[in-house]
Amino acid sequence: MEISSKENTQFFSNNTPLPVDRSSFKSESSASKEKQSCCGGIKIFLGALSFVYFAKALSGSYLKSTITQIERRFDIPSSLVGVIDGSFEIGNLLIIILVSYFGAKLHRPRIIGAGCLIMSAGTFLIAMPQFFMGRYRYERFPSTINSTVSISPCLQDKSQTPLSALEKSQAKINAGCEKEAGSSMWIYVLLGNLLRGIGETPIQPLGITYIDDYAIEENAALYIGCVQTVAIIGPIFGFLLGSLCAKLYVDIGFVDLDSVTITHKDVQWVGAWWLGYLIAGAISVLAGIPFWFLPKHLPKPESRKDSSTSSEQSKFITEDNKDQHKSYQQQVKIAEMAKFLPSLKNLFGNPVYILYLCASIIQFNSLIGMVTYKPKYIEQQYGQTSSKTNFVIGLINIPAVAFGIFSGGLIMKKFRINVLGAAKLSLGSSFFGYLLLLSLFAMGCENSEVAGLTVSYHGTKRMTDYEQALFSECNAGCACSKNDWDPICGENGVTYISACLAGCQASNGSGKNTVFFNCSCVGTLESPSQSSSAVVGLCQKGNECPKMFLYFLVISVITSYTLSVGGTPGYILLLRCIKPHLKSFALGIYTLAIRVLAGIPAPVYFGVAIDTTCLKWGSKRCGGRGACRLYDSSALRYVYLGLTLVLGTVSIFFSVAVLWVLRKRSSPQDETLSANGERGACGTKSRKDNFVNSDHLIQTTYWPEKETRL
Numbered sequence: 226m227e228i229s230s231k232e233n234t235q236f237f238s239n240n241t242p243l244p245v246d247r248s249s250f251k252s253e254s255s256a257s258k259e260k261q262s263c264c265g266g267i268k269i270f271l272g273a274l275s276f277v278y279f280a281k282a283l284s285g286s287y288l289k290s291t292i293t294q295i296e297r298r299f300d301i302p303s304s305l306v307g308v309i310d311g312s313f314e315i316g317n318l319l320i321i322i323l324v325s326y327f328g329a330k331l332h333r334p335r336i337i338g339a340g341c342l343i344m345s346a347g348t349f350l351i352a353m354p355q356f357f358m359g360r361y362r363y364e365r366f367p368s369t370i371n372s373t374v375s376i377s378p379c380l381q382d383k384s385q386t387p388l389s390a391l392e393k394s395q396a397k398i399n400a401g402c403e404k405e406a407g408s409s410m411w412i413y414v415l416l417g418n419l420l421r422g423i424g425e426t427p428i429q430p431l432g433i434t435y436i437d438d439y440a441i442e443e444n445a446a447l448y449i450g451c452v453q454t455v456a457i458i459g460p461i462f463g464f465l466l467g468s469l470c471a472k473l474y475v476d477i478g479f480v481d482l483d484s485v486t487i488t489h490k491d492v493q494w495v496g497a498w499w500l501g502y503l504i505a506g507a508i509s510v511l512a513g514i515p516f517w518f519l520p521k522h523l524p525k526p527e528s529r530k531d532s533s534t535s536s537e538q539s540k541f542i543t544e545d546n547k548d549q550h551k552s553y554q555q556q557v558k559i560a561e562m563a564k565f566l567p568s569l570k571n572l573f574g575n576p577v578y579i580l581y582l583c584a585s586i587i588q589f590n591s592l593i594g595m596v597t598y599k600p601k602y603i604e605q606q607y608g609q610t611s612s613k614t615n616f617v618i619g620l621i622n623i624p625a626v627a628f629g630i631f632s633g634g635l636i637m638k639k640f641r642i643n644v645l646g647a648a649k650l651s652l653g654s655s656f657f658g659y660l661l662l663l664s665l666f667a668m669g670c671e672n673s674e675v676a677g678l679t680v681s682y683h684g685t686k687r688m689t690d691y692e693q694a695l696f697s698e699c700n701a702g703c704a705c706s707k708n709d710w711d712p713i714c715g716e717n718g719v720t721y722i723s724a725c726l727a728g729c730q731a732s733n734g735s736g737k738n739t740v741f742f743n744c745s746c747v748g749t750l751e752s753p754s755q756s757s758s759a760v761v762g763l764c765q766k767g768n769e770c771p772k773m774f775l776y777f778l779v780i781s782v783i784t785s786y787t788l789s790v791g792g793t794p795g796y797i798l799l800l801r802c803i804k805p806h807l808k809s810f811a812l813g814i815y816t817l818a819i820r821v822l823a824g825i826p827a828p829v830y831f832g833v834a835i836d837t838t839c840l841k842w843g844s845k846r847c848g849g850r851g852a853c854r855l856y857d858s859s860a861l862r863y864v865y866l867g868l869t870l871v872l873g874t875v876s877i878f879f880s881v882a883v884l885w886v887l888r889k890r891s892s893p894q895d896e897t898l899s900a901n902g903e904r905g906a907c908g909t910k911s912r913k914d915n916f917v918n919s920d921h922l923i924q925t926t927y928w929p930e931k932e933t934r935l
Contacts, residue, residue: 266523267440270334271448273515274432275455277341280512281425282459283466284348284505285313286623288418290467290615293601294498298361298475299354299411300843300851303598307832310597312415314824316347316422318817325430325813326565333431334519341513344424348506350417354410355499361475363493378724378732378741379703417502424509429816434809439523450634450793457627464619466504471496471612486737490610491762492712492854568810576886577802578811581795582818584879588655589823591872592788594831595865601835602865605856607670607774608766617778625782629789637793644801647794648887652880654791659873661784662866668777669862670770673763675712675720675855676727678840682746699746700728708844710854714764715747716757722841727759737761798883834864 288310296306328336436448474485475495487494572578603614633650636642642650672679677695695707705725713724721727721744728745739761747757803811836853838860843851 266520267436267448269515270435270439270519270523271452273334273512273519274337274428274436275452276515277337277428277432277512278452278456279459279462280341280505280509281344281428282456283463283508284344284421284502285425286460286463286619287467287501287505288313288351289597290464290471290600290611290618291496291498291501292597293604293611294471294475294496295411295414296852297493298495298498299414300845301411302850302852303601303832303835304829305411305832307597307828307830309411309415309418310828311825312419313422313425314820316419316424317426317820318825320423321426321430321813321817321820324427325816326568326810328427328431328809332521333427333435334516334521336427337431338513338516340424340427341509341516342424344421345506345509345513347417347420347422347424348502348509350420351414352499352502352506353417354413355475358410360480361495363487363491363495378727378729379700379705379745430809430812433812437808446634446638450631454627454631457623457630460623460626461619463501463505464615464623466501468612468615468619470498470501471610471615473497473500475499486735488737489612493710494611496611568807569814572803572807572811572814575802577798577883577890580879580883580886581798581802582815584876584883585795585815586818586822587872587879588876589819590827591869591876593823593827594872595869597828598831598835598865602861603774603777605861606858607770607777608673608763609774621778621782622785625785626789629786630792632786633790633793636790637797642794644797645884645887645891647797648880648884651791651795651798652877652884654787654789654794655873655877655880658784658788658791659870659877661780661787662870662873664780665777665866666862668773668780670766670773670858672858673720673766673855674718675722675840676746677722678855679857680719695722695726697746700726703728710841710843712761712763713741713759714762715744715759717747718764719747720764721746721759724759729759798887831865831868834868835861838864 292306292310295301295309296303324336432452433449436452437445440448472489473496474480474482475497477497477500489496599618600611600614603609603617604611609617633654636650637647640646674680676682677697681694682697682699696705703725705723707722707726709723709725711723712720713727713729714720715727724732724741724744727741727747729741729747730743730745732739732741734740741759744757744759747759799811799815800808835856838857839853839855840857841853841855843854845851
């Protein structure tokens with residue numbers, strides 16, 4: 226590998242054109258030689274980096290698509306799922322400072338290749354619990370399981386139940402308690418996601434800066450935009466893969482699928498969540514292979530050898546950089562690695578950098594929490610299946626984000642917007658995006674009519690103490706448990722928690738086709754004297770809910786596009802207000818702050834807030850609270866959207882402060898340039914003519930796994 230790298234470097238070096246006097250015009254032949262000297266190597270790196278971005282985005286988005294599946298499989302609350310999701314950011318936190326600061330001085334391609342291997346190992350580890358846990362067991366009344374024993378749902382007299390059936394049932398419960406330790410296997414999912422975060426760390430800061438260092442200036446922005454756009458394809462495939470796996474039963478290949486008595490529309494359904502992680506892990510391994518054969522350095526284009534900062538960048542860097550300019554052109558010495566604290570002080574002494582960092586942290590809290598639980602919100606609010614939810618997000622929302630990112634970069638290049646204009650565009654994007662999000666409050670569905678929870682058995686609204694309302698006169702003679710969750714839909718359109726609580730006396734059929742008869746509670750709403758029938762599963766939500774879901778999709782797509790447009794302009798503020806030799810380090814600090822202050826806490830406190838809206842908790846076999854079975858739709862909507870909007874509004878105030886500081890800093894310098902004849906002319910000319918040449922600093926905003934967050 227060492228020899229290969231040297232050969233590649235020598236090959237590119239042999240094709241590097243000789244320096245040309247800057248005062249003379251370049252001929253067409255010299256220009257073409259310059260492009261040939263660097264384009265070949267940088268394009269190979271560009272293709273490899275694009276594939277890595279695709280791989281990491283696919284695995285990250287697939288994790289988002291399996292949030293509800295993991296919650297049901299391990300029977301854990303949303304707050305704990307948030308901890309699992311945040312473990313990815315913890316992995317980044319462990320080494321991002323070291324990778325960002327020291328990695329730029331080492332062999333960057335090979336560090337990225339090693340990160341890919343670690344990332345794939347973590348992805349494989351996430352899937353491992355499936356092969357060590359027992360088979361998935363869902364709650365079902367014995368009569369709905371293929372059996373020759375006929376048991377009445379309403380056990381008015383326990384003697385009517387065959388003793389052997391009771392003994393077998395109790396034996397299964399005891400066996401389940403012995404294997405209850407399997408429920409702690411979610412720890413392996415957490416550790417796998419942690420390892421995946423460690424492996425992903427070097428990809429962004431080292432990969433982007435490698436392109437920025439060795440690409441021709443007018444092509445750098447295009448290359449980086451291509452990487453980010455290709456990365457959007459990853460989440461599309463990730464959510465589509467999640468949609469496919471959600472339709473497959475969790476134990477496919479391990480059990481006879483004919484014996485499964487629930488469908489993918491059932492609230493207890495768990496898809497083959499583990500299968501997608503095996504696929505994503507294999508893709509990550511393939512993505513890391515090319516980086517082991519790429520050189521440490523590529524020859525710099527001729528136009529990049531005499532300048533390391535743009536004219537606009539110099540406007541916001543007030544210190545004299547002549548000595549640093551010379552040292553930046555020289556080979557970095559080992560002693561310079563020790564300049565960590567001065568570099569950190571330099572960054573945090575920049576008010577534009579600090580204000581933009583604060584705005585980003587708060588905005589990411591809003592977006593990370595919103596996107597992490599977006600599948601759950603769609604499932605609970607609009608009654609959609611996990612498969613359909615993932616399909617819609619992958620096929621509609623993600624392309625809108627890609628188009629928004631591309632549009633943001635296109636607008637910047639087309640209209641040659643300066644830093645001040647970029648700040649305005651970023652602020653306007655956030656303002657109108659959250660304004661659109663406000664309209665989603667009016668696009669919710671009413672609670673499902675569940676007897677004893679949202680409505681009483683007499684048709685009125687639910688009581689405050691809903692657990693006491695689960696029992697009524699119609700089921701008083703039945704030996705029912707309030708902890709069961711085996712919903713049935715009565716012919717009156719009301720859902721009952723179980724056939725026993727519905728007062729059903731008999732059943733016919735088995736499995737998915739079970740029909741319950743003589744249900745005393747079903748007939749109490751319209752005709753109390755007449756008993757009615759019910760079928761397995763939840764009743765459909767109101768007639769207006771499908772229409773509201775369509776409205777939600779339209780507004781959600783427009784909002785995703787609007788927020789994404791401001792991504793590229795926002796990142797320009799970050800890169801043009803810092804010194805060039807601190808660029809990689811600044812990106813690392815920026816990503817670190819996002820991970821620590823947004824990526825880790827946001828899923829946790831969003832999950833805790835969402836758990837407060839739960840109406841019906843599941844119960845584990847040996848006691849204890851499991852996953853939530855039913856949420857209060859109205860409360861969920863206000864908590865989920867309200868928390869997102871409050872955080873977004875606070876971030877807008879910080880963005881306004883960024884704009885104010887930029888205006889205060891740029892105006893006096895513009896006047897100074899205008900007062901000096903020669904400098905004023907050069908300054909104006911450089912801002913107009915060299916804007917494209919400074920586009921190597923433009924980076925499409927790559928929020929941590931942003932593709933999955935809108």
